[in-house]
Amino acid sequence: MVTPVFGLLPTTDHRRSQEETMNLRRKAVLTAVLLAASAAVVSTTSASAGAARQELVCLVTAAASDHEQTLRRPSVVVDRLVEDTRSYRGRCVEYGERADLGNGELIAYSQADGSRPVSIGMIMTDGVLDGLPHDPPNDGKWCFDKDGNGTVDPMTECVGGYENQLELGWNFQRKVDSPFTYVLANWNPHGHIPVGVYNVPHFDVHFYVKPDAERTAIRPGPCPVLVNCDDYELGKRLPDAKYLAPDFADVDAVEPGMGNHLIDPTGPEFNGQPFTHTWVYGVWDREVTFYEPMITHEFFDGLRTGTINDGCFDFKLPGAWQESGWYPTKYCLRHRDNRGEITVSLENFVYRHAS
Template identity: 60%
Template sequence: MSHPPTSSRRRGPLRAAVLALVLLASVFVPLHPASAAALVTVCEVRPAAPWHERTVRVPKPVADHLVRDTLSYLGPCAAYGERARLGRGELVAYAQAEGPVPTAIGVIFRRGTLDGLPYHPPTAGLWCHDRDGDGTVDPHAECAGGYENALHLSPAFKRKVDTPFTYVLVNWNPHGHIPEGVWDTPHFDVHFYLNANAERLAIRPGPCPVLTHCDDYRLAKILPPARYIPPGYEDVDAVEPAMGNHLIDPSSPEFHGSPFTHTFLFGVYNGAITFYEPMVNLTYYEGLRDGTIAGRCFPIKQPAAWQRGGWYPTSYCLRYRANRGELVTSLENFVYRKAT
C-alpha cells in the first residue's frame, strides 16, 4: 500500500485544509464557459486515504497542487491489472480511459523497482536450448529472454474499451542483447501484446535464431502484408522464443553512432502484428527518476492500414511521478482505426 511522501506529512493539516478548500471552490464556484475548457482531469488521491482514488475535473492551478502535494496523478483514475515483484519494488499493469476512449495503457514501476535488480544469472532460465548438445545449458549462450513478467490488463477496462491490447510483458535484460555495441547494455523491453499469452508461450526454444524452435521460427518469419507494417521497419531475424519476431527501425539513432537511450519496435508472428515495444535503457529510467531527464512522449510510426479495428496509440511516453515515486511507461494519444 502506498504512503504519503515524508515532505507532505511535514506540511501538516494546514496545507491539506487549504488544498481541500481550493478543491471545494473549484467544484462549486460557477465557471465561465471559456474557462471550463481549461479544466484538467486528475485522479485525486488524498494523503489520509491513499487507497481511495476518484476522478475530478479542476482548474490547472488546482491540478498542479494535487500532483505536487498529494498522491494524485494526471488523467482519469486507472484500472489496475496484474502486478509482480521486481527488484525492491513492484510492476503494475494499468489503463486509463474516459468512457470508452483509452487515454493510456502502461506499466508502473513502483518505488524501489530499479534497486536490487537481478544481474546473475543473465536470464531467469525459462527459455533455454542445449545448442551444442553437451547435456548442459550455458546460461550466457544458450538462454534467452532475460527476466520476464506478463501482466494482464484489468478485465473491466478490456470489457469497456475496444482496443486489441491485452497484456504487458516486461523483460529485464541485465546484460542487454544483440546486436553487440547497440543494445548490449542493461535495459527493459516493455512489450504490449495484441494476441493471447498462450500463443506467445507456444513459441518454443530451439536451434534457430535466436534460440527459437525451427518450426516456430518459420511462423515468426511470415510477415504481414506491407501495408500493415510501419514505414522503415525491417525483418533482421530477431526472433526469440516466447516473444516472436522483432521488426527494427534501422534509422534509430543508436544505429548511427549515438548511445542507446530508448527506441521502439514492432513484433510479428504468423502474418500478424503481435506487439508494440518501447525498449528503454536502465540509465534513461534512472535519469527520469533523479530528475536529470524530463518525462515526455515520442511518436510511433503508423502503418497504412490495420488488421484489426480498435483504438491504437500514436505515441509512447516515459515519465516519473515524483509525488508517488513511480516510473511510468505507456502508450497514449489513441486514435480509432478501422480494419482494412
C-alpha cells in the same frame, strides 16, 4: 488482479451483512476525506482558479491512499494536488496485475473514457531500479541445450532476460475497443543483440494484441535467436507490407516466448547516437502481435533523479491495420515525483478500421 473502486452499486439484498455495511461506511468516509482534501486545496489557491481551465485529476490522499476518485478541477488546483498529495493527472486508472522486481513493483494499468482508451501502461516504482538481478542474465524460462551436452548454459543457451507478464484490468479488456490485453516486461541486465547497439542494461516493455497462449507456444530451439526451427519459420512470415510501418526490418530476431522483433535501422542508435530508448514492432505468422518501447536503465534512472525530463515520442505507423479498434500513436516516459514511480505508456489513441 487489482482494480480500483469505481463507485458503490445498489444491492437488492435488504439483509446486507454487517461486513458489507461497514465497507459501505468506510468507502463513504474515504470519499468524504478525498473531497475535503480537494476543497482544502481549492480554498488555499487564488480566487482566480474558479475561472481557470479545468482538467481531470485522480484525487488520492495519504489518509485514503487505497481510494481514488476522478474529479474535474482548475489546472492551478490540479497542480497543487499533484504537488501536495498522491494525486495524478487524468482519469483514475484501472490497475491490472502486478509483480515484484528489484526492490520495487511493476503494475499494469489502463485509463479509458467509455470504450475509448486514453492510456495503457506499466507503473514501475522507484525501487525497481535498485536490487535488480544481474547474473545469470535471465530467469531460465526460455532455454535450449543447443550443444547437446546435457546441460544448459544460462549465458549462451537461455534468452529473454527476466520476464513478467501482467494482464490489463478486467474492465479494460472487456469494455474498451482496443486489441491490447497485457504487458510483458523483460529486464535485460546484459542487454541483447545486436552487440554494440542494444547490449546495455535495459527494459523491453511489450504491449501485446494477441493472446498470451499464442506467445508462450513459441518454443525454444536451435534456430535464431534460440528458437524452435519450425517456429522460426512462422516468425519469418511477415504481414503484408501495408501492415508494416516504413523502415522496420526483419533482422532474424525471432525469440521463444515472444515472436519476431522488427527494428528501424534509421533510428539514432544505428547512426552514431547512444541507445536511450527506441521503438520495436513484433510480428508472428503474418500478424502484428506487439508494440514495444525499449528503454535503458540509465534513462529510467535519469527520470527518477530528475536529470532527464518526462517526454512523449511519436513512432512510425503502418498504412493499414489488421483489426479494427483504437491504436496508440505515441509512447510516453514519465516520473511521478509525488508517488515515487515511473510510468511507461501508450497514448494519443486513434480509431482505425481493418482493411
